[in-house]
Amino acid sequence: MAVTIKDVAKIANVAPSTVSRVIANSSRISEKTKKRVREVMDELGYHPNFIARSLASHSTRAIGLVMPSSSDAVFQNPFFPTVLTGLSEGAHAKQYALHMTTGKTDDEIYDGVVAMVQGGRVDGVVLLYSKVEDRVISYLKKRDFPFFVIGKPFKDDENINYVDNDNFKAGKEVTEHLIQLGHDRIAFIGGNLDLVVTVERIEGYEKALRNSGIKLVDEYIINDEFLQESGQDAVEVLLSLDQPPSALVVADDLMALGVLNKLDEMGIEVPKDISIVSFNNVLIAEMARPPLTSVNINIFDLGFQAAKNLIQKIENPEEPIKRIIVPFNIVTRYSCDRPKESLV
Structure with a gap:
């Protein structure tokens, strides 16, 4: 028989709602309680059913990653594995998954983003590039969908969340x-x-x-x-x-x-x-x-900051616009x- 939240709660001597909040990494739960509950989860081999949780909360707990159009550049250039590592670590810290899309043409990229957003596959999007002209940004702004750009937007940067160097x-x-x-x-x-x-x-x-x-x-x-x-x-x-x-x-x-x-x-x-x-x-x-x-x-930090701050925006839509400049040397x-x- 599968282990349930109630089983974990009983052994940890807490309410089932507390276990749920620990799984969500809620700031309302003390670190001491989180540690005890997680130890019990490990002992019992309990794994949260994030799909069921997502259906109940109308949240996917996933971030969409939009890659550049040149697949050669993505797989050949060491920039991308490094920035993806930063994104992964930032997402993992809040128990978010990453959903990647790319295409060989601008049209394919645009269609992929539309499919992710309208299909309800992700809660927010990170663009791993910034173009002079980009239909994707216009689309995301029009839908008021949470997104972060790695790179300074060419225009309207005061109203777009982004992280970049100078x-x-x-x-x-x-x-x-x-x-x-x-x-x-x-x-x-x-x-x-x-x-x-x-x-x-x-x-x-x-x-x-x-x-x-x-x-x-x-x-x-x-x-x-x-x-x-x-x-x-x-x-x-x-x-x-x-x-x-x-x-x-x-x-x-x-x-x-x-x-x-x-x-x-x-x-x-x-x-x-x-x-x-x-x-x-x-x-x-x-x-x-x-x-x-x-x-x-500081490529890793570009990715980490993008994931971290996008999740903050997803979880609190009232977060102000952020323009983060990562130092270079x-x-x-x-x-x-x-x-x-x-x-x-």
Whole structure:
């Protein structure tokens, strides 16, 4: 016979309603009582029937995750497993499950979100990207459905819950790092211009150049997907210019790995011949040869904060709009040096 809440309550010497509140992790129950009830649940092998609870409470206790349209980027880029770990931990702390949807096109993504929301499969949604134009955000706002964006919304950000870094400032500071080393021919290899993160990092890069009186060169800015192959293609184009750059700001560690591989094929040494700074500070940056100077954007915390604060909004619809900025720091390694001509 299956163990019931009443069985747990009897042995723990509490009311069945108290057991229910412990399962829901209610703040009204003391930690001492929670500990005793959970110990009894473990002893009896009791597992809450969350499906039945959801039907009764009209809550799924699930969060929908909306991935970018490029499935290649999702599975190749270490950013996503790390941010998913943060989301998972934030959700698990409040006993929420994660429901993932993705698609190969914007239309497929939109249809997937509509199916999740109208099908009552989730209580809220996290978007793991921020686009310049996005029907998903418009749809969720129109339905007044709880959602959080990882990335700053392109417009109406004062009325949208989001968590992000200050990407303008990060783009500016890494460019200044190279300028301080003496570089004045600095190129930018970024992601898709449909993504707000790309736009803001380019703006920071350009601001640093203008502040230093360095002329902006249109050919020095190349944008593509956040993939290794994109970095390889971009550096090949840049080094074919009549006056190639002496330093690169690369908007993603995976792209930077592609840059390093292509430079090695071409017999160009880093940082002796060209310097590189990149973003995300995933394991790739540390394991690369040479190890990459990279911006640590605290990816795990981006995911954790998104899940934690979305659940707060789900459980208390009166929660105010939250715009959370996760700090970043530049981790200096061995991919940057003064320009070659200054070392002669």
